[in-house]
Structures are given as structure tokens and as C-alpha cells.
Amino acid sequence: MQFLAGRLLAGASTLAVLSVLIFTATAVLPGDASGSLAGPDASAAERAAIRAELGLDRPAAERYLDWAAGVLRGDLGTAWVGGRPVAELLADRLPVSALPAGLALVVIVPLASGLGLLAGMRAGRGADRAVSAGALVTAAVPEFLTASLLVAVFAGWLRWLPRGSMVPLGESPLADPQILVLPVACLCLVGLATATRLVRASAAEVAATPYVESARLNGVRGLRLAFAHVLPNAAGPAVQVVAVVVGALVGGAVVVETLLGYPGVGLELAQAVARRDVPVVQGLTLALAAVALAALLLGDVVRRLLDPTGRYR
């Protein structure tokens, strides 16, 4: 209980620090948005009017406290372009992004565990070399490249799948599952390589311990060795993998959704950055950082629960 409270407190304070950093980087530093919103021909008076309208003429600390107080009440401000409340936007788009990300996670976790165990338990042999080399190569290619190549081949040249992933307004992407194929496939590639490498390292470490060696000498082999002896001890560290993958999926969502035009949080964020819509960028990055942070926190807790030796105290 004390452990949980400590972690929650640490997570909350990290998020508070992050909110200050996000606000400082986007809204306090010189060259604020009044210039780009007013256009190049605006007079100094017009700019001043826009600054006053957006409240940019008030001291930075006051603006931050206003914003932070709003965030705590669930009010993330209003988009400069379009005038929608950012919280409403987030509630709209987050589920749309969560669907392919969740599906990707469902594919990645068992597949990475299987491949990682296979490679880690036979460290240095053929299967390990193949899996390790494949993971190393895949991890080195940015997701926008793998995703672009997938789109060029399957949507461009072969025409098996739709090129974009537009979802009609107000409809669920599930209404036309075909448009989910490319986003999920791209997101899977993002996390699979990283996850496999982490599971492999953890499994290789466990497979080299004396108790696995003695089990092996007792005639325990194959799947039973993997599931009864290696996995329980490798699972704790491997849970962290899920947290890392969630973090990677958050970044991956921005890239993959932008590339495919899939209407999730990532696309919304990339567009907000492009048109310099500061409240939207602030709100969405804070929310996405909170998602990544929550995954890390959850990973910590589950890891502690899973650890068979209870050495994490």
C-alpha cells in the first residue's frame, strides 16, 4: 500500500513538472503565436489585440496557474482554431486511437514473449541469431519508413488495402474493419522489435541461472522448462516491456495516423503542431504523457506483484 502511494505520488509530481515544461516550451518562450495567427501583414496594434484576446499579455506564471487549475478541473482550454474545447476533442479522439493501439498490443505481447523466450533460452544458437538480428534490423528503421513501405506495397502497388484510413464522422472504425489493417500492422512493427529484444535479454539472463540449469539436468525441457521455470522469473522484468511498448505506441500513433490520415489523437496532435494551436498541443501532449506514465506505473506495480522471490521491496 505504501509502495503504491509512493509510486502514485512520484507519478503525480512527474506529471506536474512535465506540465510546467510543456507550458514553458509552448507558451512562455519568445515569438508567441500572435505573430503567426495575425499573419505577416498585421500591424503592431492588431497583434496586441490578438495577444490581449488570447490573454497572452498577462504574466506567464499567472497564465500557467490558470491553465493548471483548469486541467485539474478537467478543462484543458479551447482550441485557437475551430474553438472546440480541447477536453472534448481528446474524449473524441482518444478512443479512436486506443482501438488500433490496443489491437497492436494484443498482437505484440504474446508474439514478443514467444520469440523472446525462444531466442533467450537458446542464446547464441541459430534461432537466437535469427530473432536477434531480425529485431535489431527492424528496431533500426523508423516507423514512418516501415509504414510508408507497407502503404506503397499493399495500398499502392498491389491495391489490396485502402490507401488512407478515413473514418466517416460519427462512425466507429469497426464499421469498416479493413481500414484498421494498415494502422494495426504498422503499430505492431513499432513495438514488436523493441519488446522482443527486452524479453530475450531477460529470458537469457534467467536461462543462465543455476536453478534453470538444475531443472534442465532433472530432465525438464522444452515448453515445460519455458513456462514453469523461465517465464515466471522473466515475467517481472518483461512486464516493463508492456510499459515501454505503450510509450512507443504513443509516439508511433502520431506517425502512423499522420501517414494514413487515421483520425486519432496522433493525427490531431500533428495537425495542431503544424498550425501552432498551442492549447491543443498542450492538452494532447499532457494527456499522452499521462498515458505513458500510467503504463510505467502499472508496470512497476504488476512487476512487484509477479516477482516470485519478492526481492523487490
Added chain:
Amino acid sequence: MSPAGAPRGRSNLVPLAALGAVLPVLLVALLGPLVAPSLAAGSPTDQVGAPFGAPGPVHPLGTDVLGRDVVARVLTGGASVVGLAAGATVLAGVAGLLLGVTAGTAPRRVGELLVRAVDVLAVVPALLVVLVLATGFPGSPAAVLVAIALVSLPFSVRVNRAAAERINTAGYVETARARGDGWWRLLRHDLLPGIAPTALSETGLRFVAALYLTSTAGFLGLGAGPPAPDWGRMVAENLPGAALSPWPFLVPALLLVVLGVGVNLLVDDLAGRWASGVSDG
């Protein structure tokens, strides 16, 4: 440091092949802007023909989505990817070294606090940091560079701090400190030589991550932004026409794949050699 039972028994074939693949790409990226005016027909930003024109004698790779010469854009579009990655790696390396040594030699509480403070950046997905800074400084490559340096700083600080802590208690450092040597002198003569190997091998890993982010930033149109040429952005711009003319899309994509995979293989190989203590030349 290497995971137990990592695949060893290395041959020189893989690193040599990787080096052979990476070097030409780096040459194109770094020297391309110098030779582009004499090699390519037209400037990288001028329209010279119809969009997605087929390759011909004047434009060996054809034209791109806006009818610009692809050769000129390929030659000039790699500098931002490689240059920003190298700059961010160096910046984070130097800052990480100074902060890491400070944290490693300062009283334990202070060191812990410093690492915790920098660690805040490590929990955020890297791309978010880049996006936030790009919003604050639109159209600025320097903002992308600083963002990528910030993202890799926590790892640099952590590794350098661990190395500094190890050396800090060594006899010769204690002697120098007892002699009354100043902090800077201690750093230069006693700590740095011991930390340098760790710092350098960690630099390779951060460069791989930085390349990943600079090309992604280019793809998303961050940094210098259009119409400046950038391999990452060329992939985005020319993907819709890949069925019409594959080269404007495929050439920068393949250059980036070769660069990423090659550098990663090289760094992995070097790290492995380091860990197993095998050095042959």
C-alpha cells in the same frame, strides 16, 4: 553490461558490410550539398518539369511531387537528417558528461536529485518532446536538435554518473583530491580518461536513436519545413505518387533504411566487442 549469453563468436563480415553500406550514404548526406550544383540539373527547390516525371538523361531519377529534380533533392536532403542527429548527440554527450560527473562526485543526495530531475524527460515518449519544442519554435531546426538532445540526456547522465561513481573512489582520485587539485583539473586528468570509453560507446547508441528522431521529425515537417529538401519529408511528399514514379519515394526511403540499419549494426557490434573485451585493431 551485455545481457547474459548474448550471441558472440563474431565475424568481421557483418561490421565490414555495414560500414561499406553506411559510408556511401554518409558521404551523400554530408558532401551532397557541395556537389549538387554541379551534378544535378536545377536547384533542389525549383520546379523543372511535370510532377512525377519519368527518369531521363537530364533528370536521372525523374521529378518529384512538385516537379523538382529528385537527384538535387536527394543530394541536399541528407544533411539535415545526419547533421541534426550528430549535433544532438554531441550536445547531449557533453551535457551528459558534465552533469553525470557532477552527480557522480557530488554528495549522494545531490546526485540523486539531479538524476531524478533529468529523468522526468525519460518517461515522456521522445517524439512528444520534439513536437512540443517544435510548437514553441516553429520552423527551427535548432529546436529539433535541442529536443533530441534533451530526450537522450537522461541516458547519458545515468551512464556517465555510474562511471564517475566507480572511478571517484579509486586511489588516484583520492590522492589528487587530497593534494588539493581543483574540480576542473580533477575532471580533466583523473576522471575523464577513465570515463571516456563508457561515454564513447554510449554515444553510438544515442546516435542511432537521434537518427531515428531526426528523420521522423523531417517526415512530420518539423524543423526547417518545406520547401527545404529532407529525406524524411521526401518520403512523405512522394508516397502518394509511388505508383506513378517510385524513385522520388524509394530512393530517400532506402537511403534512410540503409543508414539506420547500418549504423545500428555497427554500434551493436562495437558494443559487443567492448563487452566481451575482444579487440582486434
